[in-house]
Amino acid sequence: MFFKTLNIxxxxxxxxxxxxxxxxFFFGVGFVNQFSMSGDVYIYIIPTLALLGYFTSNYIFRKQLSxxxxxxxxxxxxxxxxxxVILKYAFIEGPALFAFMQFMNQGYTLYFTIGACLTIYLASLKPSKSKVVEELQLNNKEQEELK
Structure with missing residues (x-):
């Protein structure tokens, strides 16, 4: 049940x-070819949030595991x-949501790319029994119980 819940x-x-x-992508303003940084504060906020989300998620995950x-x-x-794990996912999902919403409003390709990269990264974090065994450092008895 544990893995089923995590996977769902x-x-x-x-x-x-x-x-x-x-x-x-399909219902937003479309891709904007003319990119202008003047007056767009999100050009700094979105990449910063993406980096903070990535590094914070890993840091807090390791801290909680310890x-x-x-x-x-x-x-x-x-x-x-x-x-x-859920907290780690949330720190990745938040900046991705924000990036997609800003892409929908403004159409800058950078925002879509950041959101897509964070989505792909989140997809790569798929939980598995081997990851759990490794990260929790389970002994043989606990590994048998897990299966």
Whole structure:
């Protein structure tokens, strides 16, 4: 049930971003050929948010994993791992949503590219049993329980 829940959350987050990206592509103002940086503060905000989201997600994820005691029960470890993974996904999803929304409004290709790259990165974070075993450093007994 643990992996099923993680996979469902992951799939819906990725599909949601992909749907928003497609909607912004087809129903937005279109790609703008004439790019002007004057008066557009989002040209600085969106890349900064994307970088902050990426680095913050990894930092907080590692920090939360380090607080998990190896002597805790498997269910407790799974619950903490699940909350850490969801928080990691949220820090990636937020800037991607913002980038797609700004692309829909302004049409700058950079915004769409950043949103698409963050979506692809989020898709690459698909949870798996081997990742959980490695990241939680589960012993043999816990690995058997997990299966």
């Amino acid at each position: 959350i992951h799939v819906f987050l990725v599909l949601g971003l992909a749907a928003l990206g497609a909607a912004s 607080t998990i005691d190896r002597k805790e029960s498997l269910q407790s470890k799974q619950a903490k791992y699940q909350s850490a």
